[in-house]
Amino acid sequence: MDPVIIVGAGPVGLTLALLLTRQNVPVVVLDEGPGKDEPRPARTVVLREDTAALLERLTGLALDEHGVRWAGWRSVRRKQVMTEVAFAEDDPAAPLHIAQHIVTNALRAALAGEPLAEVATDSRLDAVEQERTGVTAHTRAPKAAWWRGSYLVGCDGPRSTVRKLQDIRFPGRTAVERHAVATLRTELPWEGHALLHRTPPWKSSGPSAGEVTARPLPDGAWRLDWLLPPGKDLVTPEVVLTRIRETLTGWTGSDAPAYDLLDTGVHTVHHRLARRWRADRVFLAGDAAHLLGAFGTQGLDEGLRDVDNLAWKLATAWHHGPHEALLDSYQTERRAVVAARLRAADQALPVLRGGGLRGIVPGAARGQDAQFTDGHLGRGALGTPGDYAGSPLTPPRLEAAIPVGTPPGAQVTDVRVTAEDGSFVRLRDRLGRGALLVVLIAPGTGVWDRKHWMSAGVMPRLAAAVTALPHPAELLVAESYPGAPAHSVLLVRPDGHLVTALSGVRPADLYTAAEATLGGPAPQAEPVAEEAREQAQAQEEQPMSERAATAEAGSGLR
Numbered sequence: 001m002d003p004v005i006i007v008g009a010g011p012v013g014l015t016l017a018l019l020l021t022r023q024n025v026p027v028v029v030l031d032e033g034p035g036k037d038e039p040r041p042a043r044t045v046v047l048r049e050d051t052a053a054l055l056e057r058l059t060g061l062a063l064d065e066h067g068v069r070w071a072g073w074r075s076v077r078r079k080q081v082m083t084e085v086a087f088a089e090d091d092p093a094a095p096l097h098i099a100q101h102i103v104t105n106a107l108r109a110a111l112a113g114e115p116l117a118e119v120a121t122d123s124r125l126d127a128v129e130q131e132r133t134g135v136t137a138h139t140r141a142p143k144a145a146w147w148r149g150s151y152l153v154g155c156d157g158p159r160s161t162v163r164k165l166q167d168i169r170f171p172g173r174t175a176v177e178r179h180a181v182a183t184l185r186t187e188l189p190w191e192g193h194a195l196l197h198r199t200p201p202w203k204s205s206g207p208s209a210g211e212v213t214a215r216p217l218p219d220g221a222w223r224l225d226w227l228l229p230p231g232k233d234l235v236t237p238e239v240v241l242t243r244i245r246e247t248l249t250g251w252t253g254s255d256a257p258a259y260d261l262l263d264t265g266v267h268t269v270h271h272r273l274a275r276r277w278r279a280d281r282v283f284l285a286g287d288a289a290h291l292l293g294a295f296g297t298q299g300l301d302e303g304l305r306d307v308d309n310l311a312w313k314l315a316t317a318w319h320h321g322p323h324e325a326l327l328d329s330y331q332t333e334r335r336a337v338v339a340a341r342l343r344a345a346d347q348a349l350p351v352l353r354g355g356g357l358r359g360i361v362p363g364a365a366r367g368q369d370a371q372f373t374d375g376h377l378g379r380g381a382l383g384t385p386g387d388y389a390g391s392p393l394t395p396p397r398l399e400a401a402i403p404v405g406t407p408p409g410a411q412v413t414d415v416r417v418t419a420e421d422g423s424f425v426r427l428r429d430r431l432g433r434g435a436l437l438v439v440l441i442a443p444g445t446g447v448w449d450r451k452h453w454m455s456a457g458v459m460p461r462l463a464a465a466v467t468a469l470p471h472p473a474e475l476l477v478a479e480s481y482p483g484a485p486a487h488s489v490l491l492v493r494p495d496g497h498l499v500t501a502l503s504g505v506r507p508a509d510l511y512t513a514a515e516a517t518l519g520g521p522a523p524q525a526e527p528v529a530e531e532a533r534e535q536a537q538a539q540e541e542q543p544m545s546e547r548a549a550t551a552e553a554g555s556g557l558r
Contacts, residue, residue, distance in 0.1 A: 067098025172272030325519030337386030405482030
């Protein structure tokens with residue numbers, strides 16, 4: 001079968017390429033550039049816990065060694081501290097601030113070692129043709145060529161050629177926010193802490209500096225962002241230098257604070273959402289599908305979640321034939337999440353930027369500050385990773401379903417699990433391989449040798465049920481999981497979202513949930529699926545004496 005064509009070699013496109021090759025799907029990456037990202041200290045990204053873990057898993061790079069996890073967060077209004085948040089050392093929930101070129105080059109290096117990947121540099125797309133069995137892409141000179149693929153994914157940024165060739169509208173708002181940016185090396189009074197300073201008290205010689213953000217980087221460097229007033233006024237070097245001097249003087253109290261300027265730029269935030277994310281065999285992801293970023297939210301986070309969602313679905317269709325409902329669910333799930341985030345930001349804009357009477361209502365300042373904090377720390381409607389509670393892949397009501405600490409559709413908690421080979425790993429380390437994860441909660445098994453617990457209690461029956469599922473699945477055992485009682489069974493998608501939690505080993509319910517996660521049986525698989533369902537039901541309806549024996553043996557897993 002033909003490879004998947006990925007247009008664009010930024011972090012999102014390269015992440016998708018790695019996710020697919022790790023699931024034995026060949027890819028061709030069309031990179032319009034020379035194949036190397038030049039360092040830009042002013043171009044940085046803030047990664048949340050889930051996206052940082054995804055990149056580390058794919059690249060093998062310890063991102064903490066190349067970026068900075070915030071030691072804390074402070075929000076100040078005029079001279080008053082509004083919010084302070086401290087993060088414990090090595091807290092994975094602390095946002096990670098890192099230069100984007102480090103992330104991109106680490107992904108490139110990892111992809112270079114994948115035999116199933118081909119990267120075509122200096123290859124700018126100019127045509128896409130679809131047919132029933134595949135898609136063909138053409139790149140212009142100097143490396144004019146036709147490329148044949150099974151599917152094509154446009155990860156080619158805000159001005160996406162793929163989106164334009166598919167005639168997909170991209171409505172939204174232009175220049176929602178505009179920031180002057182400077183990366184510099186200096187000493188600030190709050191080492192390792194990110195800061196948002198609203199309405200600073202110092203007198204500005206230029207346009208009013210209503211807001212400035214400071215985020216730490218390695219080696220004593222900082223990225224500073226000044227919110228610019230509405231309009232298209234030219235941001236000259238003199239304006240940036242003035243703002244640097246005024247800001248550092250206001251923060252340090254020094255008339256001539258020392259700093260080493262590394263890079264400058266202007267960052268413009270747009271809010272846009274593509275009408276469609278799928279056009280038959282063509283998909284959009286990342287900035288090609290959506291633009292967001294007001295109030296400290298990060299568009300790259302959402303782009304990485306896009307491809308984490310899409311990769312296992314494409315791999316399933318590539319290996320096992322058409323799964324149209326599964327592929328359709330990519331747009332349904334991801335577009336809904338991003339649309340909700342954009343709505344939350346657009347609703348907050350008049351309140352947080354409008355001023356007027358809203359700014360003098362008692363308590364309004366703290367309410368506004370809470371929304372800013374949510375955006376910067378990845379919390380609330382502006383920042384929390386979205387869930388897929390309303391997904392078309394949600395299984396029907398199951399008799400054995402029980403509530404646990406993670407709602408169905410949300411990301412699972414990263415607990416320690418025992419793999420089938422007896423090794424102890426993190427649950428998140430088993431994601432991204434294309435397999436469903438079945439996790440048995442069995443307190444006490446952590447001290448057992450695998451040769452004992454694999455044949456004890458409910459394990460043989462559960463292992464047989466996992467083997468009979470309509471999709472490859474891996475059986476894991478956890479000592480505990482938030483809110484999950486002993487002997488419960490969790491079904492987790494390859495991208496780490498919970499499908500359901502079941503009370504005990506219920507083969508028929510487990511099969512039904514797994515089948516729903518795939519969008520239902522593929523047409524050619526229906527006879528086989530029906531036979532497997534009957535086998536699972538037979539297991540469920542075993543004689544009462546056998547159930548009692550199983551329950552008695554299962555007591556050994558307490």
